Amino acid sequence: MESSVHGKMTARSRALASLAVAAAAIAVMPALVSDFVLLQIAIKSLWLGIAGASLAFLIGQAGLISLAQTAVFGVSGYVMAILVLDHDWGVWFAVAVAAAAGPIAGLIVGVISRRTAGLYLMMLTLAIGVFVFFFAQQYQPITRGHTGFNGFDAPTLFGIDLNDRRPLFYVTAVAAVAVVAGFRYVMATPAGLAYRGLRDNPKRLQALGYSTEATTVSAFAVSGFAAGAGGVISVWYNGAISPGSIDLTRTIELLIVVMIGGTLRIEGAFMGALAVTLLQNYVSDFTNRTETLVGAVFMVVVLVSRQGLTGILLGLGSRAQRALGRVRSRNSTPDRSVTDDSRRSPEHASRAGQHAPPQ
Amino acid sequence: MVAGVALGAYIVERSLEIGDRSLLVLLNGLTAAGLYFLMASGFTLVFGLVRVTNLAHGGLYLLGGYFALSLQRMTGNWFIAAGLGAVATAGLSTVLYVVLRRVHGDGLPETMLTLGAAIVMADQALANWGGVPSDLEAPAVLRGSIDLPGSVLLYPKFRLSVVAMAVLAGLCLWLLLYRTRLGSTIRASVDDRDMVSILGIRVELVFCTVFAVAGALAGLAGAAGGTYLSLAQGEDNRILLASLIVVIAGGLGSIGGAAVAAAVIGLVEAFAQTHHAIFSVLITFGTLIAILALRPHGIFGSRQDDRA
Numbered sequence: 222m223e224s225s226v227h228g229k230m231t232a233r234s235r236a237l238a239s240l241a242v243a244a245a246a247i248a249v250m251p252a253l254v255s256d257f258v259l260l261q262i263a264i265k266s267l268w269l270g271i272a273g274a275s276l277a278f279l280i281g282q283a284g285l286i287s288l289a290q291t292a293v294f295g296v297s298g299y300v301m302a303i304l305v306l307d308h309d310w311g312v313w314f315a316v317a318v319a320a321a322a323g324p325i326a327g328l329i330v331g332v333i334s335r336r337t338a339g340l341y342l343m344m345l346t347l348a349i350g351v352f353v354f355f356f357a358q359q360y361q362p363i364t365r366g367h368t369g370f371n372g373f374d375a376p377t378l379f380g381i382d383l384n385d386r387r388p389l390f391y392v393t394a395v396a397a398v399a400v401v402a403g404f405r406y407v408m409a410t411p412a413g414l415a416y417r418g419l420r421d422n423p424k425r426l427q428a429l430g431y432s433t434e435a436t437t438v439s440a441f442a443v444s445g446f447a448a449g450a451g452g453v454i455s456v457w458y459n460g461a462i463s464p465g466s467i468d469l470t471r472t473i474e475l476l477i478v479v480m481i482g483g484t485l486r487i488e489g490a491f492m493g494a495l496a497v498t499l500l501q502n503y504v505s506d507f508t509n510r511t512e513t514l515v516g517a518v519f520m521v522v523v524l525v526s527r528q529g530l531t532g533i534l535l536g537l538g539s540r541a542q543r544a545l546g547r548v549r550s551r552n553s554t555p556d557r558s559v560t561d562d563s564r565r566s567p568e569h570a571s572r573a574g575q576h577a578p579p580q
Numbered sequence: 581m582v583a584g585v586a587l588g589a590y591i592v593e594r595s596l597e598i599g600d601r602s603l604l605v606l607l608n609g610l611t612a613a614g615l616y617f618l619m620a621s622g623f624t625l626v627f628g629l630v631r632v633t634n635l636a637h638g639g640l641y642l643l644g645g646y647f648a649l650s651l652q653r654m655t656g657n658w659f660i661a662a663g664l665g666a667v668a669t670a671g672l673s674t675v676l677y678v679v680l681r682r683v684h685g686d687g688l689p690e691t692m693l694t695l696g697a698a699i700v701m702a703d704q705a706l707a708n709w710g711g712v713p714s715d716l717e718a719p720a721v722l723r724g725s726i727d728l729p730g731s732v733l734l735y736p737k738f739r740l741s742v743v744a745m746a747v748l749a750g751l752c753l754w755l756l757l758y759r760t761r762l763g764s765t766i767r768a769s770v771d772d773r774d775m776v777s778i779l780g781i782r783v784e785l786v787f788c789t790v791f792a793v794a795g796a797l798a799g800l801a802g803a804a805g806g807t808y809l810s811l812a813q814g815e816d817n818r819i820l821l822a823s824l825i826v827v828i829a830g831g832l833g834s835i836g837g838a839a840v841a842a843a844v845i846g847l848v849e850a851f852a853q854t855h856h857a858i859f860s861v862l863i864t865f866g867t868l869i870a871i872l873a874l875r876p877h878g879i880f881g882s883r884q885d886d887r888a
Contacts, residue, residue, distance in 0.1 A: 469817040516699030
């Protein structure tokens with residue numbers, strides 16, 4: 222009893238500590254790096270990471286590999302652009318509607334694909350994603366077709382123009398922290414447990430009285446919040462959205478972000494986004510074939526580790542922790558009360574994350 | 581009286597026009613179906629056997645088309661170009677299989693790898709052949725058009741030959757699968773991979789062959805599609821989506837299903853493009869959803885694949 226209270230307190234204080242570290246990093250970041258890095262690397266990888274986090278949540282927590290997250294992302298971006306540029310809505314009303322459009326689009330994707338899993342889910346969501354792309358490209362009266370929407374001005378918040386780098390960075394960073402905190406909260410609720418049940422053993426989840434279909438649909442809806450937020454901020458950042466922002470290449474890019482980052486932690490998506498953004502920005506100095514490189518890096522990551530950069534880092538971390546523990550255990554008995562998710566070694570988590578082998 | 585004759589003539593003319601139009605829709609649909617079948621048959625074969633959704637299949641199509649384009653510029657012969665192009669994509673597909681063998685999963689990591697390969701292929705196509713749409717020249721024998729019987733229309737010979745090519749490919753596949761020892765091994769591996777390998781058959785070699793065959797079919801489709809459509813950036817994704825729809829509608833792993841679904845989807849798409857151009861994608865997807873509503877596992881799909 223005492224130990225569990227102790228565990229909860231460490232978990233909470235650890236969450237607060239990481240929040241404080243994140244806040245400090247965000248606060249000092251603009252002062253440390255050049256404007257170019259801030260705009261091209263930091264902000265870009267933050268919004269890409271937000272969109273990636275929605276997919277990392279689906280894959281890592283619920284075991285649902287969706288290729289329709291870019292579509293959800295695009296729906297939100299398009300809704301905002303259409304309402305503001307074609308219907309003269311106030312920006313913040315449009316943002317509110319677009320933010321709501323994310324989970325709604327996620328819900329629809331979930332309803333369509335609620336009975337599928339694994340490869341079938343991947344194919345069905347791919348079809349949905351490409352369908353949305355074609356919709357954006359062909360339905361000119363609504364989506365302006367191939368060119369999409371250009372010249373979208375980021376809104377002003379409390380009189381601060383978000384077209385400026387620094388305010389946009391702060392807003393995006395706060396959104397990123399909110400997304401991570403939100404997902405972590407969901408993961409700690411019984412619903413989060415149900416998602417992991419869906420990932421690890423759908424049949425047992427069903428035997429416990431849960432509906433796998435409802436769990437799937439709600440996972441898609443929850444992830445839609447982050448995908449939608451990513452879509453909205455990407456339009457602020459780019460000032461534009463077009464079918465090219467949601468085509469298959471972007472879909473794959475998002476998947477690459479998540480796989481490179483690893484799905485053990487939601488935060489991995491941001492590492493993956495940072496890695497991909499760095500690759501795209503700096504490799505283009507040497508070669509025009511960045512896509513080839515991104516694809517090749519992706520293949521190597523899949524070949525080497527299914528857990529991406531977070532897996533590699535956590536592996537190093539747990540090794541260090543074990544070494545530390547060995548030193549400590551000479552002095553006192555080790556504290557074994559903390560058994561929360563974060564202490565699981567990546568090897569164990571990866572085993573749990575795998576689906577049932579084919580019959 | 582005069583008005584009656586005029587009305588009669590008008591009605592006859594209209595119905596002829598409509599008849600002509602339906603004939604065109606039919607032919608366009610069958611042509612598209614031919615191309616889709618060439619793609620989908622390899623795709624579905626690979627899936628049935630190795631449980632891999634080969635998302636690089638569109639890339640193989642595009643590269644096959646571009647290989648054929650370069651070879652045609654060198655040799656001047658369409659058939660040699662298409663044949664060698666298909667051999668090249670068969671080789672690429674085999675290489676892909678060798679890479680895929682390095683991960684042992686439930687199909688998901690393999691599928692991810694094919695995604696990465698798809699990106700690399702698309703980017704390499706862009707690097708080597710540029711972003712300007714280009715197309716192959718039809719072979720001399722198949723150039724020009726023929727009169728369609730019972731109508732005033734002309735139809736390009738090459739498009740008709742795509743249908744013939746697909747039928748021929750289907751026939752060859754059928755012969756391969758149902759009349760040869762290799763074919764029975766492939767079918768047995770689809771049903772029970774482990775048992776086949778226990779019987780002392782090198783299952784990897786069988787898989788490798790299937791990948792090569794699928795790659796060759798995709799390359800051939802690329803040469804055909806590159807001749808009557810065009811080769812451009814994004815074509816790989818378009819054709820991948822089309823074959824994905826065909827494969828899902830037909831039932832994963834079923835070649836007969838792929839043939840039927842290719843015909844259905846091709847015809848529906850041609851009809852939609854002629855009559856409701858702006859809704860064409862919606863109508864195609866509506867068909868897919870309708871098929872899946874009636875038969876959740878596709879036209880010839882089996883139930884056992886429920887949750888893979």
